[in-house]
Amino acid sequence: PNMKLRAFRFGLLGSLVATAIFALTAASAEAATVVALGASNTFGKGVARNQAYPAQLEAILRAKGANVRVVNAGINGDTTEGMLQRLDRAVPNGTSAVILQPGGNDRRKGSPDRTSEIQSRLSARGIPVIMMPNGMLRGLPHQPDGQHLTPEGYHMLAEQVASQVVG
Secondary structure (H helix, E strand, O other): OOOOOEEEEEOOHHHHHHHHHHHHHHHHOEEEEEEEEEOOHOOOOOOOHHOOOOHHHHHHHHHOOOOOOEEEEOOOOOOOOHHHHHHHHHOOOOEEEEEOOOOOHHHHHOOOOOOOHHHHHHHHHHOEEOOOHHHOOOOOOOOOOOOEOOOHHHOOOOOOOOHOOOO
16 A cells, blocks of 8 residues: 655654554565664664664564564764765665654754755655654663663664554
8 A cells, every 4th residue: 555644753643654654564465664764873883783773673563563674774973964865775665664863963063954855855755754853862771972872772762663553
């Protein structure tokens, strides 16, 4: 089914998007592809690849019965301008949804915020965008740098995202 959804932040409406993703994956024999697009906290700076939130999210969703592949398209230090420039390579046609975590590098690097352009381009392609606000990282265990999550923090983040999926 071709589901066109607007961008939502996690919370009340985020569960509707997550439920739609779950329904898409359950209805198809082919694994649905979810792309996690972002900077260092998407990439999983300071932890092993399998400890970054996208890998943990995929494992959690598969354990709930979803036939889903979560692609980690996070790059350390990336800005939304960089994400916009690599958008077509990072998010291939047929992608079921994108989890967008812009990070804080725009502000630190004096780069313009291109989040709305990313959302518009994906929406035009019929790809739902789930916004992951930086506030979701508050209160989770951080590495000593205070910016990046620990393996446990990434697991808690993945659980928060997965908990939106009613399986």
